[in-house]
Amino acid sequence: MKIAFHGAARTVTGSKHLLTLKNGKKILLDCGMFQGMGKDTDMLNRGKTTHLSFSGDVGRYRDVILKSPETFPQADYIIMESTYGNSLHEDIHSTIDSFLEWVERTCVQKKGKLIIPAFSLGRTQEVLYAFNQLSLENRLPKLDYFLDSPLSTSITEVVKKYPQYFNKTIQKVLQSDDDPFQFEGLRYIESVDESKLLNYRNEPCVIISASGMAEAGRVKHHISNNVENSRNAILMTGYCEPASLGARLLKGAKEVSIFGVQHEVNAEVxxxxxxxxxxxxxxxSQWLSCQDKQQVRKLFLVHGEYDVQQDFKRWLVKRGFPDVEIPEQHYEVGLG
Structure with missing residues (x-):
């Protein structure tokens, strides 16, 4: 039997792996990434049973909204993501305090605008939830907050419909707050004309908009219109591809080209x-901890920068996984 690495996968409801048994039975395993995420894990029969597990995107075990990833059956072969295979994230529970510091410094003290690029799925809901928590704790400054992305708005409405995928913490919040993504002062912007009006506001405010890397979407217009004012700030909330506008800002560029026009970067980034x-x-590593390492015949690392994969490979080998490989795209391998 051969497998080829192309990166395609099916989507199923919920943050799930789809496990298909040889008798046709299907089991869903939570990968803890985000609602709507799904990857395949198959048990294949070619004279004998071979267990092939595909991680998909592995979420976090201390996520503020979603459940932690579930364990999965013992595998002979594992195809595993490696995005952050050589790094540790900052404490996720410090996020709301970080947002509060940025809002107070930018909007309260400097009377400026805080622009927050955010991915429509997952990140936007986390940002809204953080502000909602600050509001429930009576710590959120009384300002205007705008979610300016029709896609983000639509996705947020979908996410609200499936609270069964939320973790225990947010389930408790729902007992006293039926909408964890809504808070006083928040307004959802739909039309282009409404979005453009935000450019002419002189009052301090917070604008949350897609895309997360600031390469497209309405947030690019907001950055274009606000990046030259030193009262304003641009707060990135996730990974930025090296050539993206978000990455250029984070690298400390003094000038950036947006829509063909050069802009001085005076806003805080x-x-x-x-x-x-x-x-x-x-x-x-915790996701892999349910496996008997000696029974895993080969572990393939995908979805990661090559230098990160090399570091993670060394780390895994030191911890007892006997054969770790980094395949190239379209690489084919036979499974015995």
Whole structure:
């Protein structure tokens, strides 16, 4: 039997792995990434049973909204993501205090605008939940807060419909707050005209908008219109591809080109590093901890930068996994 590494997978309801048994029975295992996430784990029969497990995107064991990843059956072969295979995230529980510091410094003290690029699925809901927590604790400054992304708005409405995928912490919140993504002062922006009006606001406010790397979407317009004012701030909340606008800002660029126009970067630029939906190497190791290492014949590392994969491979080998491989795209391997 051969497998090829192409990166495609099916999607199922919930943050799930889809486990298909040889008798046709299907089992869903939670991967703790985000609602709507699904990857395949198959038990294949070619004269004998071979167990092949595909991690998909492994979430975090201390996520503020979703349940932790579940254990999975013993595998002969594992295809595993390695995005953060050589790093540790900051404490996720410090996130709301970090947001509060940025809002107070930018909007309260400097009377400026705080622009927060956020991925529509997962990250936006985490940002809204953080602000909601501050509101419930009576610590959120009385300001205008805008979610300016039709896709983010639509996804947030979908997420609200499936509270059964939330973890125990947010389940407790739901007992006293039926909408953990809504708080006083928050307004959802839909139309282009409403979005454009935000450019002419002189009052301090917070604008949450996609895309998360600031390469597209309405947030790119907001950065274009606010990056030259030193009262304002741009707060990144996730990974930025090296060539993206978000990455250029984080690297300290003095000028950036947006829509073909050069802009001086006078706004403060920062990043909250605790919000990644991908697990760090401790999470990835915990996900593997249900396996008997000596029964895993080969472990393939995918979905990661090559230098990170090399570090993670060395780490896994030291901890007893006998054969770890980093396949190239379209690489084929026979499974005995």
């Amino acid at each position: 920062g990043q909250i590093k605790s919000m990644s939906a991908h697990g760090d190497y401790e999470d990835l």
